[in-house]
Amino acid sequence: MESEFYRIKRLPPYVFAEVNAMKAKARAAGEDIIDLGMGNPDLVPPQHVMDKLVATLPDPKAHRYSASKGIPGLRKALSAYYKRRFDVEINPETETIVTLGSKEGLANLAQAITAPGDVILVPNPTYPIHHFGFIIAGATIRHLPPGTQDNFMESLEQAVRHSVPKPLALVLNYPSNPTAEVVDLEFYEKVVAFARKHGIWVLSDLAYSEIYFDDVPPPSILQVDGAKDIAVEFTSLSKTYSMAGWRIGFASGNEKLISALTRVKSYLDYGAFTPIQVAATAALNGPQDYIDEVRAIYKSRRDVLVKGLEAAGWPIPSPRATMFAWAPIPEEWKEVGCMEFAKQLLTHAQVAVSPGIGFGEYGEGYVRIAIVENEQRIRQATRNIKRFMSKSQEYLEESRQHLKDREENK
Missing domain, CATH: 3.40.640.10 (Type I PLP-dependent aspartate aminotransferase-like (Major domain))
Incomplete structure (x- = not known):
């Protein structure tokens, strides 16, 4: 009997699983991980919408x-x-x-x-x-x-x-x-x-x-x-x-x-x-002013992120839409790839991002950064990244060794 089913064989291992496992392990150890990986909105829906949900519940x-x-x-x-x-x-x-x-x-x-x-x-x-x-x-x-x-x-x-x-x-x-x-x-x-x-x-x-x-x-x-x-x-x-x-x-x-x-x-x-x-x-x-408020919040967060990363020595393009920044990884990290960069960022900066390779082969060389934390947390993330960037060569050498060890153990 075959060990895998037809459709399951066509699905590769979930690329984000390794970073997610590292994130869970770090949090279990008490680390304060700033999660800019998943596009999971942190804002609360409009009050009148939540009120309508509650009001409808008693109806059998x-x-x-x-x-x-x-x-x-x-x-x-x-x-x-x-x-x-x-x-x-x-x-x-x-x-x-x-x-x-x-x-x-x-x-x-x-x-x-x-x-x-x-x-x-x-x-x-x-x-x-x-x-x-x-x-x-x-x-x-x-x-x-x-x-x-x-x-x-x-x-x-x-x-x-x-x-x-x-x-x-x-x-x-x-x-x-x-x-x-x-x-x-x-x-x-x-x-x-x-x-x-x-x-x-x-x-x-x-x-x-x-x-x-x-x-x-x-x-x-x-x-x-x-x-x-x-x-x-x-x-x-x-x-x-x-x-x-x-x-x-x-x-x-x-x-x-x-x-x-x-x-x-x-x-x-x-x-x-x-x-x-x-x-x-x-x-x-109902009233649509909530949409304008949400848009303004994300725009402000975007500006904080872009400005903070530029100050950290990692300038990225400013996104024109969505709750994401599509960021080319620093040039020196391209030799080890975006997955290794994301893992090192999580380990040494306590910031989680999504490796671009998870979105397809042409996503290599990028990470996706979700602006789903408040501005204070985003500023903290960019400060952590700035410290990370100051030791970039040290962490890069660590990544090279990880990849070498992995290759030798195949």
């Missing part, structure tokens, strides 16, 4: 099975959000479905539309579910290397030209996790025209639509004429309203894709807990 009907597709009021609230934010009409009956966060929605859509061997185009680096959701479904992944929106179309055209069979779908994620890259509406116009020409589905992850720092808000692909012919978009309340643990998201757009996802989900779940859906409706329909 609230504790029965909910609706897999999502309660009608929440789907209508999502439609209203698209209208006021993007001026896009979404039919709440046929063009949207409530998901258990955008991650679950994308993974289940992959199961719904993918046959073994289908080719899926996925950016690299990217959030792991963007490719592993399709790998679990049996697909073949063709990665699109990193680049700006100006040269993305060239990479896309080359990938389609050299893929057999023709790609089934293209995954997009802007603002991007982990790179924080943003694109404009013209970019989506080019993608939609290309996808319609070649008969390729487009799956857009717009989870960070409201966490941006430029004057111009990130657009939706559904703003493009004809986008609904080939595109579906995933959104989430996790970051916008600091409701990550509530697991509420949406898929919206093409009716055929929404129908396929709805059918698969009808076999798998009864939807999120009804009081959570009612509270999520209050989030979308």
Whole structure:
């Protein structure tokens, strides 16, 4: 009997597991670890949303099975959000479905539309579910290397030209996790025209639509004429309203894709807990000043991080969106790689970050830093890193020895 199952064999060991184990061990030993690794919001949802959740709990009907597709009021609230934010009409009956966060929605859509061997185009680096959701479904992944929106179309055209069979779908994620890259509406116009020409589905992850720092808000692909012919978009309340643990998201757009996802989900779940859906409706329909406040908090944290790391001798690009900084590791550390750099940062600076290799092979040479601690803690983190950088050569030699010992023990 084989020791591993087919789909499990296609999933490599979780890259973040080693750093997470080190983090847990250090905390168990009493160390004060500043965790800038996982994108886990530390802010509290709007008070009126929490009040709505509590108010709904005593209703006996609230504790029965909910609706897999999502309660009608929440789907209508999502439609209203698209209208006021993007001026896009979404039919709440046929063009949207409530998901258990955008991650679950994308993974289940992959199961719904993918046959073994289908080719899926996925950016690299990217959030792991963007490719592993399709790998679990049996697909073949063709990665699109990193680049700006100006040269993305060239990479896309080359990938389609050299893929057999023709790609089934293209995954997009802007603002991007982990790179924080943003694109404009013209970019989506080019993608939609290309996808319609070649008969390729487009799956857009717009989870960070409201966490941006430029004057111009990130657009939706559904703003493009004809986008609904080939595109579906995933959104989430996790970051916008600091409701990550509530697991509420949406898929919206093409009716055929929404129908396929709805059918698969009808076999798998009864939807999120009804009081959570009612509270999520209050989030979308209620006052929206909370979003401005959250955006201002993340922007201020970003500035503290960037300024502090520059003072520490590790200048990094200032992200234009998301709750992450995508930071090239110091030049001298590139010989040992981002995983070793992240481990040494945890050991000697008590700061946890995510190694870029966890987001794909082209993430090597980077770490993702999440601004999910308050400004005081971020300042402490940059002071710790400054001390680390002052002994960088000593720690680098330690890493060289670790890698040498590991190689000899193979």
